[in-house]
Amino acid sequence: MTTFVPANARRTVSPHLPFGEMRGGKFYKQDILSIKQFDHDDIEFVFGVAEEMRAMVERVGTFDLLKGKLIANLFYEPSTRTSSSFAAAIQRLGGSVIQINDVKYSSVSKGESLPDTVRTLEAYVDAIVLRHPETGSAAIAAAAAHKPVINAGDGIGEHPTQALLDLFTILEELGRLDGLTVTMLGDLKYGRTVHSLSRLLALFNAKLRYVSPDILRMPEEVVGELKTQGVSQTEHRELGGLLAETDVLYVTRVQKERFADLAEYESVKGAYVITPDTMTAAKDHMVLMHPLPRVGEISTEVDADPRAAYFRQVQYGMYVRMALLALVLGKA
Amino acid sequence: MTTFVPANARRTVSPHLPFGEMRGGKFYKQDILSIKQFDHDDIEFVFGVAEEMRAMVERVGTFDLLKGKLIANLFYEPSTRTSSSFAAAIQRLGGSVIQINDVKYSSVSKGESLPDTVRTLEAYVDAIVLRHPETGSAAIAAAAAHKPVINAGDGIGEHPTQALLDLFTILEELGRLDGLTVTMLGDLKYGRTVHSLSRLLALFNAKLRYVSPDILRMPEEVVGELKTQGVSQTEHRELGGLLAETDVLYVTRVQKERFADLAEYESVKGAYVITPDTMTAAKDHMVLMHPLPRVGEISTEVDADPRAAYFRQVQYGMYVRMALLALVLGKA
Amino acid sequence: MTTFVPANARRTVSPHLPFGEMRGGKFYKQDILSIKQFDHDDIEFVFGVAEEMRAMVERVGTFDLLKGKLIANLFYEPSTRTSSSFAAAIQRLGGSVIQINDVKYSSVSKGESLPDTVRTLEAYVDAIVLRHPETGSAAIAAAAAHKPVINAGDGIGEHPTQALLDLFTILEELGRLDGLTVTMLGDLKYGRTVHSLSRLLALFNAKLRYVSPDILRMPEEVVGELKTQGVSQTEHRELGGLLAETDVLYVTRVQKERFADLAEYESVKGAYVITPDTMTAAKDHMVLMHPLPRVGEISTEVDADPRAAYFRQVQYGMYVRMALLALVLGKA
Numbered sequence: 001m002t003t004f005v006p007a008n009a010r011r012t013v014s015p016h017l018p019f020g021e022m023r024g025g026k027f028y029k030q031d032i033l034s035i036k037q038f039d040h041d042d043i044e045f046v047f048g049v050a051e052e053m054r055a056m057v058e059r060v061g062t063f064d065l066l067k068g069k070l071i072a073n074l075f076y077e078p079s080t081r082t083s084s085s086f087a088a089a090i091q092r093l094g095g096s097v098i099q100i101n102d103v104k105y106s107s108v109s110k111g112e113s114l115p116d117t118v119r120t121l122e123a124y125v126d127a128i129v130l131r132h133p134e135t136g137s138a139a140i141a142a143a144a145a146h147k148p149v150i151n152a153g154d155g156i157g158e159h160p161t162q163a164l165l166d167l168f169t170i171l172e173e174l175g176r177l178d179g180l181t182v183t184m185l186g187d188l189k190y191g192r193t194v195h196s197l198s199r200l201l202a203l204f205n206a207k208l209r210y211v212s213p214d215i216l217r218m219p220e221e222v223v224g225e226l227k228t229q230g231v232s233q234t235e236h237r238e239l240g241g242l243l244a245e246t247d248v249l250y251v252t253r254v255q256k257e258r259f260a261d262l263a264e265y266e267s268v269k270g271a272y273v274i275t276p277d278t279m280t281a282a283k284d285h286m287v288l289m290h291p292l293p294r295v296g297e298i299s300t301e302v303d304a305d306p307r308a309a310y311f312r313q314v315q316y317g318m319y320v321r322m323a324l325l326a327l328v329l330g331k332a
Numbered sequence: 333m334t335t336f337v338p339a340n341a342r343r344t345v346s347p348h349l350p351f352g353e354m355r356g357g358k359f360y361k362q363d364i365l366s367i368k369q370f371d372h373d374d375i376e377f378v379f380g381v382a383e384e385m386r387a388m389v390e391r392v393g394t395f396d397l398l399k400g401k402l403i404a405n406l407f408y409e410p411s412t413r414t415s416s417s418f419a420a421a422i423q424r425l426g427g428s429v430i431q432i433n434d435v436k437y438s439s440v441s442k443g444e445s446l447p448d449t450v451r452t453l454e455a456y457v458d459a460i461v462l463r464h465p466e467t468g469s470a471a472i473a474a475a476a477a478h479k480p481v482i483n484a485g486d487g488i489g490e491h492p493t494q495a496l497l498d499l500f501t502i503l504e505e506l507g508r509l510d511g512l513t514v515t516m517l518g519d520l521k522y523g524r525t526v527h528s529l530s531r532l533l534a535l536f537n538a539k540l541r542y543v544s545p546d547i548l549r550m551p552e553e554v555v556g557e558l559k560t561q562g563v564s565q566t567e568h569r570e571l572g573g574l575l576a577e578t579d580v581l582y583v584t585r586v587q588k589e590r591f592a593d594l595a596e597y598e599s600v601k602g603a604y605v606i607t608p609d610t611m612t613a614a615k616d617h618m619v620l621m622h623p624l625p626r627v628g629e630i631s632t633e634v635d636a637d638p639r640a641a642y643f644r645q646v647q648y649g650m651y652v653r654m655a656l657l658a659l660v661l662g663k664a
Numbered sequence: 665m666t667t668f669v670p671a672n673a674r675r676t677v678s679p680h681l682p683f684g685e686m687r688g689g690k691f692y693k694q695d696i697l698s699i700k701q702f703d704h705d706d707i708e709f710v711f712g713v714a715e716e717m718r719a720m721v722e723r724v725g726t727f728d729l730l731k732g733k734l735i736a737n738l739f740y741e742p743s744t745r746t747s748s749s750f751a752a753a754i755q756r757l758g759g760s761v762i763q764i765n766d767v768k769y770s771s772v773s774k775g776e777s778l779p780d781t782v783r784t785l786e787a788y789v790d791a792i793v794l795r796h797p798e799t800g801s802a803a804i805a806a807a808a809a810h811k812p813v814i815n816a817g818d819g820i821g822e823h824p825t826q827a828l829l830d831l832f833t834i835l836e837e838l839g840r841l842d843g844l845t846v847t848m849l850g851d852l853k854y855g856r857t858v859h860s861l862s863r864l865l866a867l868f869n870a871k872l873r874y875v876s877p878d879i880l881r882m883p884e885e886v887v888g889e890l891k892t893q894g895v896s897q898t899e900h901r902e903l904g905g906l907l908a909e910t911d912v913l914y915v916t917r918v919q920k921e922r923f924a925d926l927a928e929y930e931s932v933k934g935a936y937v938i939t940p941d942t943m944t945a946a947k948d949h950m951v952l953m954h955p956l957p958r959v960g961e962i963s964t965e966v967d968a969d970p971r972a973a974y975f976r977q978v979q980y981g982m983y984v985r986m987a988l989l990a991l992v993l994g995k996a
Binding site for chain 3: 400451
């Protein structure tokens with residue numbers, strides 16, 4: 001397993017080759033449904049394209065790589081962050097978006113099936129970004145569609161672009177991905193992001209540390225799967241002792257809507273809060289991440305700490321989505 | 333009444349003349365409110381432009397014919413399909429759209445009249461696409477506006493772009509419009525689309541066959557009007573015997589929301605379902621259409637049949653709307 | 665205090681200097697939160713840019729001054745007029761907009777704070793337009809953001825672009841701003857627009873006449889503030905006697921939602937209605953304005969009167985917003 005070369009260095013390796021030349025074809029016209037589609041080298045390739053996107057946005061803001069391309073943002077449940085991220089991504093590439101935010105105002109309220117909705121929309125657009133509350137819906141949509149479908153979250157299923165942006169954040173912040181100690185904190189049971197990120201980190205020789213209340217432990221399904229791959233994993237009730245070795249601290253929200261019993265929610269929600277004291281005990285070169293929105297899990301006093309990467313994480317997400325859009329539409 | 337020349341043939345008739353030269357002026361700055369505005373030659377002209385749009389989209393996806401033009405999609409009731417179609421149409425022409433989806437979040441909730449809303453919006457945009465639940469609302473809006481208004485459905489009134497796209501679908505699928513036998517199936521009473529399509533087909537020497545449950549028969553108003561024009565019309569309770577002569581089978585949804593009595597709805601909704609068996613009995617060169625969304629009226633097993641045109645119908649709709657936008661904005 | 669030179673004259677003063685050369689830097693990367701940011705010369709400068717925008721839109725419709733720029737329209741409460749105006753403004757400048765209309769469908773429903781939402785969105789866009797029901801929210805957002813925030817109304821706080829467009833309307837309609845008699849009619853207590861406009865007019869030597877029912881008088885806070893500046897202000901119960909001297913008649917809506925007691929609303933709502941008779945008694949060169957939406961305060965019979973400027977006022981609003989966007993994004 002090779003170590004990632006930091007971004008700036010990597011960009012100089014073969015300056016005369018158009019990027020995306022070799023592996024780009026693999027993603028052209030493909031759906032992006034699951035992180036399982038990506039092996040180590042695919043991720044390295046996608047992140048190379050994402051770094052090109054970052055460089056272009058920082059230099060010129062917007063450019064015309066996907067001029068004239070049109071995507072649909074088909075959101076069966078609200079997610080301002082994700083839908084805005086895809087909307088910004090396509091528009092910064094010179095394309096446009098048809099936003100379908102609120103399904104009760106769509107023909108779905110007349111009882112249309114997801115495959116029919118997808119086949120209708122693909123008559124208008126070049127790719128469909130789908131957010132849907134039901135696991136497996138993205139695969140159903142992709143099977144019906146002739147145009148690429150990008151899964152922007154299907155219930156407790158997958159949200160592959162979130163997992164990729166989390167990993168890309170680590171790369172951009174630390175300059176490498178291999179052999180890091182990554183501590184995940186909070187709701188590890190219902191937090192879809194930590195499951196996917198753990199699986200991706202397994203490709204990069206990570207040591208995983210899970211810190212959660214007992215009722216919100218990392219599911220046995222994930223732990224068992226990574227164990228067979230020989231990944232170093234340990235479980236903890238408290239964060240303190242782990243800070244000295246932690247390269248990445250990934251904090252998750254304890255989501256009220258996941259609890260059947262509100263009293264249970266109240267009993268755990270404040271248990272794992274990051275404060276300036278936490279940061280004092282942490283390593284100097286360390287990344288503090290959160291998928292957002294946060295509701296108190298990280299004190300706002302921490303925001304000014306240079307290690308607090310959660311708002312930059314949002315921006316890295318746009319670069320990753322720009323890269324994926326360019327790849328599936330054949331322009332990267 | 334001349335027969336339509338198939339698309340490809342027609343395009344070569346006068347290759348050196350810019351299309352739209354002669355009749356285009358007729359639609360410039362005009363409202364599109366009703367199919368009654370279109371005579372036989374107008375339709376031929378609009379469809380010629382729509383075929384140019386199809387050719388351009390197939391070749392380059394998007395082009396800058398309406399670069400810088402801005403339309404408002406003013407939707408007082410939800411219609412994802414129609415609003416997305418117009419949004420895609422203007423964007424594939426290089427223009428943009430301001431989407432106003434949900435009127436309870438507009439100033440209308442403060443009691444503003446439709447004419448005032450239209451006069452406000454036209455200060456921002458170059459044309460207004462209006463969907464409104466009340467019959468006659470499009471005419472009211474057009475009377476108030478100085479910019480073109482396109483009726484995208486006004487209650488049980490008209491939905492002229494739907495009627496035109498239905499007819500355009502027949503042309504593109506069969507290569508001609510004249511003298512066809514068109515069988516309409518399902519809810520012919522409340523189905524606005526079949527009323528308008530019947531009237532358009534009357535311009536092209538069609539034989540019309542109406543198949544419906546007794547309580548959902550084609551309204552006497554339509555039947556009487558076409559009778560005075562000498563159109564061949566017959567009414568039926570069953571489809572079977574008609575398949576051998578049917579060139580176009582137009583299936584409609586039995587819309588739950590039209591029924592005051594739900595039991596009545598349940599008793600008829602499954603009565604007219606298209607299956608692979610239906611298709612076996614149908615002609616080899618035949619078009620199966622549906623305005624969508626469908627809720628079981630056509631079995632999904634039929635989707636793979638090359639005669640099943642309902643998803644291509646969606647795409648033809650985009651071309652027709654591109655043509656109309658280009659015409660009213662003076663660029664076709 | 666100098667008098668404004670009418671637009672056309674002013675444009676010829678220094679034809680060889682790119683406009684915005686001198687004062688433009690003052691607004692670059694700044695927030696637009698309050699009319700208090702603008703002194704007399706700032707307003708003159710902004711209006712000069714707005715007139716350039718008007719000239720360009722009238723000539724070419726759309727142009728690429730802000731090509732590639734992306735703004736977010738973050739609306740925590742509905743305002744079709746204002747959000748459409750900003751959307752049109754950025755699009756007529758060649759940029760694009762991410763519309764976030766309906767906050768219950770955003771991550772805000774998951775409990776996210778306004779600063780976090782703003783810091784998230786600014787990762788995607790170049791400026792944020794904010795509408796929020798709470799006074800002071802725009803300042804909170806601006807303090808959190810690194811990109812410019814434009815206040816599009818924060819409760820009973822400010823709505824600076826509305827105040828500027830009202831003043832710009834007067835300039836464009838009458839050709840000057842100095843020394844005018846401006847009569848404000850209707851709900852002067854809850855009408856945020858008349859408070860801001862009064863303060864702006866104080867910079868231009870206006871005589872202010874307030875006409876309202878007793879329970880809806882101009883607040884003592886505003887009257888007192890302008891009194892210390894030596895502004896001529898008088899209060900009235902009836903409009904009649906003032907028409908002979910009125911240069912600008914600014915009518916406001918009696919907003920139902922401001923009244924706790926509906927009976928009180930009913931008793932005053934019809935008291936101050938403008939009819940053709942009002943216009944007969946008014947000066948020949950006079951401007952009738954209204955922030956819209958109206959609900960009967962101005963008879964529709966008056967719409968055809970050339971002095972009725974309320975729909976042109978909407979269009980001037982787009983020019984002012986184009987100017988402000990160009991200034992904060994550094995392109996004017």
